[in-house]
Amino acid sequence: MTEPIHIISLGAGVQSSTMALMAAHGEIGPMPTAAVFADTQAEPASVYRWLDWLEKQVPFPVIRVTAGSLVEDSLRIGHRKDGRAWIKGHVPAFIKKPDGSMGPLWRTCTADFKIAPIMKKMREIAGIKRGQKTIGVIQWIGISLDEAHRMKDSREPWLKNRWPLIDAGMKRHDCLRWMDKNGYPVPPRSACTFCPFHSDAEWNRLKTQEPDAFAHAVGYERRLQVASAEAGCHEGKVTLHRSGLNIDEVDFDPSGTQGQQEFFGNDCTGMCGV
Secondary structure, three states, X not given: OOOOEEEEEOOXXXXXXXXXXXXXXXXXXXXXXEEEEEOOOOXXXXXXXXXXXXXXXXXXXXXXXXXXXXXXXXXXXXXXXXXXXXXXXXXXXXXXXXXXXXXXOXXXXXXXXXXXXXXXXXXXXHOOOOOOOOOOEEEEEOOOHHHHHXXXXXXXXXXXXXXXXXXXXXXXXXXXXXXXXOOOOOOOOOOOOOOOOOOHHHHHHHHHHOHHHHHHHHHHHXXXXXXXXXXXXOOOOOEOOOOOXXXXXXXXXXXXXXXXXXXXXXXXXXXXXX
């Protein structure tokens, strides 16, 4: 029986970048066949610059795939058979609940724009046939020990998930120490500019250090609000910040979680933010 190939699910943040470079150093094995990055076409410029740099540091190909523009697809307005309008959505923006609390809308961005294109490319690389029941790919996911609650087994019979940083007992700060020890720069935060799961520290970082990315998020929020109002499918104003304020009106607390995203124990399994 042919041995399964190893492929890195590359988020291009701290953890997955450390994992890829550790593999390049021979500290994690076997050597991956490839690393695959799913591009939502909405990452900060720093992430794309980092990818350009990272692919020159590793001996395996870094493959970029995309399901298209998350921005444009998420703002698309459609109509049901009964005439009611809807917007495609995807993004877990916040809206005020009947009890006055703020809660996120249903999210499909990770499944549609991260997981699906990566799975498609892995099947292609490994030559996975329809209905295959034997494991053909071992997927490396960059979840660290401090985010172990995000680990989930694959539902696909041909795919097995592996978490090398968990196996190595490494937390996010251990990854940063490893990068520093080996003379590498600090990886950027990897997430869409407008991700509602940004901590205040990350929003503040974007606003002060990547103003173009922050302006992109501000523009997206306004377009989302216009689309929501036009479709009339949400009861209340949709915002990217849990306060219910537009992000250009929020006084961010830069001390919160040191820029790590806040996932609220949801189903994000390591395809974003690592």
